[in-house]
Amino acid sequence: MSSKDQIIQAIQKVKSDNKTLPEIPEFRVPEDLLATFILSIEGNKGQVISKEDFQSWMEEKGYSKILSNSERLEVSSSQILPSDPHELAELELAILDGQWAAAENGAIWLDDTQLKLRAIPFITEHLVITVPESNILGNMHQAYEKIGAQHSGFGVFIAGPSKTADIEQSLVIGAHGAKSLTVVII
Template sequence: MSGRENILAKIKAIPRESRLLPEIPAFEFPMDHKVAFMLSIQANKGEVITESELKDFIAINRFEKILNLAKGMESLSTQPLPSDAHELNELEVAIIQGQFGVAENGAIWLTDENLGLRALPFITEHLVIVLEEKSLVSNMHEAYQRIGDQPSGFGLFIAGPSKTADIEQSLVIGAHGAKSLRVVLR
């Protein structure tokens, strides 16, 4: 008997009772979406900035390897999307368009359509996500309502920079992925 048949047969042999799948109610969210979102991003060790602050960030650090995929920021790009993600290893800044943000936790939804290459938001040294203010939703229930049956091959909530606390519970930003997250809210 194959593993599949074995497992399914064993489950089938277990007597079962009917347990209804509950409906998930809409929970109210008391805070202003923008205020809550900004607080969430800060708590996750990210930053919410303006477009001009983004330009300053790039200028001050003299970044040269910048890849932009966000609408209206094309001029900041210094390189095109390669075909192999390994070539992004030296990338300093990736700028991506986010689809929507979640006020309760700062999570931002991205899919293949925004990423170009799935490795992009992870391999880059600094990550910038551009987000429209009107796209903010209250909580994760509303977020999944918004996603609906979107058929993208890969979808992702990013809520902050790569972080770890595996050494004595001391928080360190920049474990493997992006060392910073900046959100341009416009």
Template sequence: MSSRETILAAVQKNQPPLSPLPDISMFKVVEPDIAAKYTDVFTGIGGQVISVSHLDHIKPLLSEHFDTSKRLVTTLPELSDTAELITAEVDPHTFEDVELAVIAARFAVAENGAVWLTESVMGQRIIPYICQHLAVVVTEESIVSTMHDAFEKIASEDYGFGGFIGGPSKTADIEQALVLGAHGPLSMTIFLIK
């Protein structure tokens, strides 16, 4: 037996007994208008929410709000006539010049404005982090109230890579000056489908 296997066996043998999880039912929040709550929180953290009634209504809004003369990519086949359709098979090193990425979220969280993205909706892991501007399609019925609800929802999901993204990338660590696009997109827009 190797030293690695010996250490892992010792760790597994010395696990503490399982204890029941705490009751978190007191944190249950029922929002009377969850879409309005999400919109308020998301715009409060620097994002923009644009309500649309159908996915097709996003197409004309892209040229209104973004520089469409630059590279636009999407994972949504419905938008492939407006933006370059990407898949997991594309070399991720080719995305250094993406101006706008349009992807769909699995769901959104009202309490903090985050969206849950997995590899299956990103096309490539790098897409939501390397683009200059990120647009995410969220359906109103997919919004959950709290992170407790979000974790309950993803607990049984099978995904390789996933992450919560809440608003445009920003930091104020350096001299307390707000810097946008520090480690991700300069702006983030939610297309909220009602």
């Protein structure tokens, strides 16, 4: 008998007790989800605006290289969605639709159905994500319940612009992704 067979036999002989997993407690949810979400995004160095203020915000910023996958905002894209993400190296602004958001930390869920190209939120200089107010949940437990077992192939929570810091506590915004995040509440 080979050593592999001996190991497999030894494992098969072990009797395990089927123990149930512990119950996950209900966590408190903030009363005012929108206000908590806004505070979380601002604490993450992002900003929140209303759909009504979006056009004037766009005019003020004056971005010219724009890619919008949003179905919630009317924006003219100056960039077409390429098959090669390297073609987006000069992208100034990407506008995407978020699916769910968690008020407790400002995390917004995006998956392949919104992104179309996984690199978009990381390669753009500035990022806009739309979130319907009705899709703001209290915490990550609720967000994961809503996401469930979706099979899009890729998903990511984004909670602000890219940030990194070194041991000397020098914070750099935009080192690994977007330099800014603006959330538009729909």
